[in-house]
Amino acid sequence: DTGVSQDPRHKITKRGQNVTFRCDPISEHNRLYWYRQTLGQGPEFLTYFQNEAQLEKSRLLSDRFSAERPKGSFSTLEIQRTEQGDSAMYLCASSPGGARYGELFFGEGSRLTVL
Amino acid sequence: AQTVTQSQPEMSVQEAETVTLSCTYDTSENNYYLFWYKQPPSRQMILVIRQEAYKQQNATENRFSVNFQKAAKSFSLKISDSQLGDTAMYFCAFMKQTDSSYKLIFGSGTRLLVRP
Numbered sequence: 753d754t755g756v757s758q759d760p761r762h763k764i765t766k767r768g769q770n771v772t773f774r775c776d777p778i779s780e781h782n783r784l785y786w787y788r789q790t791l792g793q794g795p796e797f798l799t800y801f802q803n804e805a806q807l808e809k810s811r812l813l814s815d816r817f818s819a820e821r822p823k824g825s826f827s828t829l830e831i832q833r834t835e836q837g838d839s840a841m842y843l844c845a846s847s848p849g850g851a852r853y854g855e856l857f858f859g860e861g862s863r864l865t866v867l
Numbered sequence: 868a869q870t871v872t873q874s875q876p877e878m879s880v881q882e883a884e885t886v887t888l889s890c891t892y893d894t895s896e897n898n899y900y901l902f903w904y905k906q907p908p909s910r911q912m913i914l915v916i917r918q919e920a921y922k923q924q925n926a927t928e929n930r931f932s933v934n935f936q937k938a939a940k941s942f943s944l945k946i947s948d949s950q951l952g953d954t955a956m957y958f959c960a961f962m963k964q965t966d967s968s969y970k971l972i973f974g975s976g977t978r979l980l981v982r983p
Contacts, residue, residue, distance in 0.1 A: 785971075795958070797971070808970055854960075856914070858913070859911060860911045
């Protein structure tokens, strides 16, 4: 068990470019979450998957954001036509569910800087 | 909609002393879970403690304990015998207990500094 890994750890891009982040959850976890965190704030929910199904998506998430989890394994979060307001830490977490309800295992995050 | 409020942006405590972090929440749900998560500097967030709303007994995990007041919608975290490694951001979080939603809603956090 190597924990939740995210790649890249840091991405600098110019406004208008597309970026994609990858998350590899803990292998036996069927739930996967994406959160966004800005400096000094708590994580803001973006979306979550149970296996390959995207079950919930934040209403705050614009159409420029899309997430996938093919085959219920790793997940990708793509941001199209980035804006400076997208600059944040993007956190991925996975959860085993069951008796450990609500216990999320977080990755170290992918920091996005939009110039 | 559920909201979680942490009214203390920063707190400081002397090593070995006790500190209490506050959290209030707003919900119309009767069944839910509450959590405290810890985010050390430049490290990933980890779960500290969990409380089921249907349980009257307050949860404890070693030096960490909670004071859960359901009627007041209050959920504070007490850290006893504070250690330097407790320096971190602490987030209170809420989750509904349903089959259709498993998202955690986080507060804005409290930055705790443990002084040597």
